[in-house]
Amino acid sequence: MRGRFAAACLGLALGLAACAPQPGRSDSQPQEELIVVGMSQVGAESDWRVANTESMLAVFQEENGYRLLFEDARQRQDNQIASIRKFIQQQVDYIVLMPIQETGWDSVLQEAKEAKIPVILVDRTVQVEDEELYAVHIGSDFAREGQLAVDWLKEYLDQRRQAAEEAQPSEQIPSEAAAAEPQPVQVVHLQGTLGSTAQLGRTAALEQAVQEEGWNLLAQLDGGFTRAKAYEEMREFLAQSPAGTPIDVVYCENDNEAFGAIQALEEAGYRCDAQTGVIVVSFDATRHALELCLEGKIALAVECNPLLGPLTEQAIRQLEAGEPLQRHQYVEEGYFTPQTVTPQLIQERPY
Ligand code: GYE
Numbered sequence: 001m002r003g004r005f006a007a008a009c010l011g012l013a014l015g016l017a018a019c020a021p022q023p024g025r026s027d028s029q030p031q032e033e034l035i036v037v038g039m040s041q042v043g044a045e046s047d048w049r050v051a052n053t054e055s056m057l058a059v060f061q062e063e064n065g066y067r068l069l070f071e072d073a074r075q076r077q078d079n080q081i082a083s084i085r086k087f088i089q090q091q092v093d094y095i096v097l098m099p100i101q102e103t104g105w106d107s108v109l110q111e112a113k114e115a116k117i118p119v120i121l122v123d124r125t126v127q128v129e130d131e132e133l134y135a136v137h138i139g140s141d142f143a144r145e146g147q148l149a150v151d152w153l154k155e156y157l158d159q160r161r162q163a164a165e166e167a168q169p170s171e172q173i174p175s176e177a178a179a180a181e182p183q184p185v186q187v188v189h190l191q192g193t194l195g196s197t198a199q200l201g202r203t204a205a206l207e208q209a210v211q212e213e214g215w216n217l218l219a220q221l222d223g224g225f226t227r228a229k230a231y232e233e234m235r236e237f238l239a240q241s242p243a244g245t246p247i248d249v250v251y252c253e254n255d256n257e258a259f260g261a262i263q264a265l266e267e268a269g270y271r272c273d274a275q276t277g278v279i280v281v282s283f284d285a286t287r288h289a290l291e292l293c294l295e296g297k298i299a300l301a302v303e304c305n306p307l308l309g310p311l312t313e314q315a316i317r318q319l320e321a322g323e324p325l326q327r328h329q330y331v332e333e334g335y336f337t338p339q340t341v342t343p344q345l346i347q348e349r350p351y
Helices: 004-012 047-059 077-089 106-114 141-166 174-179 197-213 225-242 255-267 288-294 309-320 343-348
Strands: 035-041 066-072 093-096 118-121 138-140 184-189 216-222 249-252 277-283 301-303 328-330
Touching: 035 047, 035 077, 035 288, 035 309, 047 066, 047 106, 047 118, 047 288, 047 301, 047 309, 066 328, 093 309, 106 118, 106 288, 138 277, 138 301, 138 309, 141 197, 141 249, 141 277, 141 301, 184 197, 184 225, 184 255, 216 225, 255 277, 255 288, 288 301, 288 343
Parallel strands: 035 066, 035 093, 093 118, 118 138, 138 328, 184 216, 184 249, 249 277, 277 301
Antiparallel strands: none
16 A cells, blocks of 8 residues: 555645545545556647547546546646656656657656656657666557658659559650659658657658658658648748649648648649649548548558557556566557548547
């Protein structure tokens, strides 16, 4: 017995009202038995993030034996650090952290370690000198997601080029055809929150492909993982570019960026269409992105699974039982194209 809830209440008395008796609450679970989890979420920037929060809230319920102290960092690392310090003061049993960026965590995680509070990283990871500063990381393999996207893209661009060549009028004089140099693939890149694991992994794969394939990176824009920022950045880029600038690919590091980019492209007269227009690549594969994929406006939706609540809870159960944990746990993910997505799949999509 760690005096869990009682101890947390003491700290909470300083600021939060979470321990106040709740009228009508079922008392099936004695309060002292509840495991107290302090959770610092990045924010609510995207459909993915909202689904991730919902997955956590659904699992960390009193009826499952938990008292959850949830804090939204509103996209700021300093807010996350302040929350962690507060959780330490409140003597929570576990800290769950979705780190906004990879660096800058050593001191605060050291403080948690000294307080003997295990830290569970969810979604993104951190770069720290001592891996022992966190118990486990549960999330996606973002480098793999990026690799999956560029491998698909290379193959798709080849096929599209071949199809275009075959569609050339046969009366074209051979010497003319030979003289026409193939144009490099023109790419616009919308990045996610700079320094976050999701951005780093997805960007690395594209940058390598740009180098290896000789693609032309027209622009690298900071879309901040939000629709609004991506729309603004894309609109500004298009406004500054000569009219009719050819764009083959727009590589968006999440769905919400793709929604904003598509809007800006369409307003500027571009057609987002995998077969004959701009090839839009996106990550997450949330429901609305799959709808746009079915319409052909998103050519590739790489899946990123936000439903990490159950795995996080399982890790806590293992830690409670003193079982060893694998330090990095990655979830299975696939991808969708207009050929593979169906109305039924969209309907059944939980996020
Ligand atoms: O792809 C994006 C979000 O880190 C996996 O963050 C997460 C990313 C996700 O806001 O939509």
